[in-house]
Amino acid sequence: EADIYQTPRYLVIGTGKKITLECSQTMGHDKMYWYQQDPGMELHLIHYSYGVNSTEKGDLSSESTVSRIRTEHFPLTLESARPSHTSQYLCASSEWEGARGYTFGSGTRLTVV
Amino acid sequence: GEDVEQSLFLSVREGDSSVINCTYTDSSSTYLYWYKQEPGAGLQLLTYIFSNMDMKQDQRLTVLLNKKDKHLSLRIADTQTGDSAIYFCAESIDNAGNMLTFGGGTRLMVKP
Numbered sequence: 703e704a705d706i707y708q709t710p711r712y713l714v715i716g717t718g719k720k721i722t723l724e725c726s727q728t729m730g731h732d733k734m735y736w737y738q739q740d741p742g743m744e745l746h747l748i749h750y751s752y753g754v755n756s757t758e759k760g761d762l763s764s765e766s767t768v769s770r771i772r773t774e775h776f777p778l779t780l781e782s783a784r785p786s787h788t789s790q791y792l793c794a795s796s797e798w799e800g801a802r803g804y805t806f807g808s809g810t811r812l813t814v815v
Numbered sequence: 816g817e818d819v820e821q822s823l824f825l826s827v828r829e830g831d832s833s834v835i836n837c838t839y840t841d842s843s844s845t846y847l848y849w850y851k852q853e854p855g856a857g858l859q860l861l862t863y864i865f866s867n868m869d870m871k872q873d874q875r876l877t878v879l880l881n882k883k884d885k886h887l888s889l890r891i892a893d894t895q896t897g898d899s900a901i902y903f904c905a906e907s908i909d910n911a912g913n914m915l916t917f918g919g920g921t922r923l924m925v926k927p
Contacts, residue, residue, distance in 0.1 A: 708857075743823075743920035750914075751880035792857055796902055796915075801865065803848045803905070804915055 705729075708793050708807035713717075715783055721811045724780045727794030731805070732798050734776040739790040740760060751776055783814040785787055819906055819918035824923045833891040836922045837904035840885060842907040847880060848887045848915065852901040861889070861902075891923075899925045 706727040710733040715721055727734065736749040747760030765787070767779050771815055775796075775810075790811050794804040826832045839847070844866050847892045850858040864878045871878045876891040887904055891898045897920075899924050905915040 743922065745903070745917045745920075794858075801846050801863055803846070803850075803860050803863060803907070804858070806850075807860070808857045809855070811855070 705808040706789050706793060708791075708810050710810060711808060712811045715724075715782055715812070717814055719783050721783055723791055723812070723813070724806075725776045725778070725807055726774050727776075727795045727805070727807075728774065729805065730773065731795035731796060733771055733796045734770065735794045735796075735804065736760070736768060736776070736778050737792040737794065738764065739792055745792070766769065772786070778792050783812075786810060788814050792796045797808065819904060819916050821902075821904060821918040823919070823923045824922050824924070826926065827894050829894060829896055829925055829927050831894055832848050833889075833894045833925075834877065835889045835891075835902050835904075835923065837889075837918075838885055839887065839888040839904075839906045839915075839918075841906060841908055842882075842885065843908055846907040847878075847887050848905040848907070850879065850903040850905065850917075851918070852903065854900075876926055879919060894923075894925050895916075896925045896927060901921055 734751045735758045737745045746762035747774045748764040749768040751757045757768050768778050792809045793807040794805045820838045847894040849861045851861050852858045875892045891912045901920045903920045905917045
């Protein structure tokens with residue numbers, strides 16, 4: 703079954719550590735997105751990609767970086783985690799056109815202590 | 816720029832109908848979406864409506880679109896405790912490469 707996978711689901715890490723949040727999709731979607739979600743629910747777009755070797759920053763400034771070397775894989779990296787990075791991170795993908803909107807992963811809940 | 820607004824919170828009793836409202840500003844929206852987010856999970860697409868439609872019904876869900884007022888609503892009939900979740904509306908702008916703009920989410924609480 704086509705789907706989008708995020709790992710890990712939960713991560714508690716110390717300040718200053720480097721971390722990579724994984725996101726993979728099996729649907730062959732060209733477009734992929736990373737959102738940061740506040741405890742207050744609002745979604746903030748932090749990165750997106752329109753295909754291999756394409757990455758763009760989103761509306762919310764973020765200290766994270768992303769890469770898109772393969773169509774199915776869109777990892778997000780924090781070089782030095784801080785408590786302010788504590789949040790829920792959601793990955794999504796979509797087709798280039800059409801009505802189906804985004805397919806979301808289950809999210810990674812990151813806590814930096 | 817585009818903006819999508821939702822009320823923060825709605826509380827209903829089990830068995831009643833729920834109506835979640837959304838307003839948007841960009842008149843060039845092509846598709847409008849409703850997503851559901853359960854605790855600790857990602858967003859799940861519930862339904863969508865094309866901008867030239869007024870209404871779409873899918874089992875207990877009814878979507879109403881008033882394009883003149885830029886108002887979208889989601890009605891859930893016979894609301895159940897399993898419907899308790901956060902509901903997001905989103906719009907797709909025709910000339911924005913299918914990028915979605917999301918509202919802030921409405922938390923629906925269903926009381927037994």
